[in-house]
Amino acid sequence: MSKKTDGVKSTGVMRKVDQLGRVVIPKELRMALDIEDNKDLLEIYVEGDKIILKKFASGCTFCGKEGVLSSFRGKIICPDCINEIKETEMF
Numbered sequence: 001m002s003k004k005t006d007g008v009k010s011t012g013v014m015r016k017v018d019q020l021g022r023v024v025i026p027k028e029l030r031m032a033l034d035i036e037d038n039k040d041l042l043e044i045y046v047e048g049d050k051i052i053l054k055k056f057a058s059g060c061t062f063c064g065k066e067g068v069l070s071s072f073r074g075k076i077i078c079p080d081c082i083n084e085i086k087e088t089e090m091f
């Protein structure tokens, strides 16, 4: 059973950290979040006493498109979204 608090779900899974600091992410979770072994990168965030692992998105932050991408304020963005932001800024 999973408990829900402010969008944070408890999976009820506990894992021991090994002597090298490694933790295994349960297969069901990797499948649910579409994380591929030996391919996907996880970004590590810290929030208070929590460690948050987020699948690293190589595509545009806003639309997910891959290809020619730039960086804007630390986010990866595609030319289409840059144009959209430019247009939006006028209002």
Ligand SMILES: [Zn+2]
Pocket: 060, 061, 062, 063, 064, 065, 077, 078, 079, 080, 081
């Ligand atoms: Zn985009």
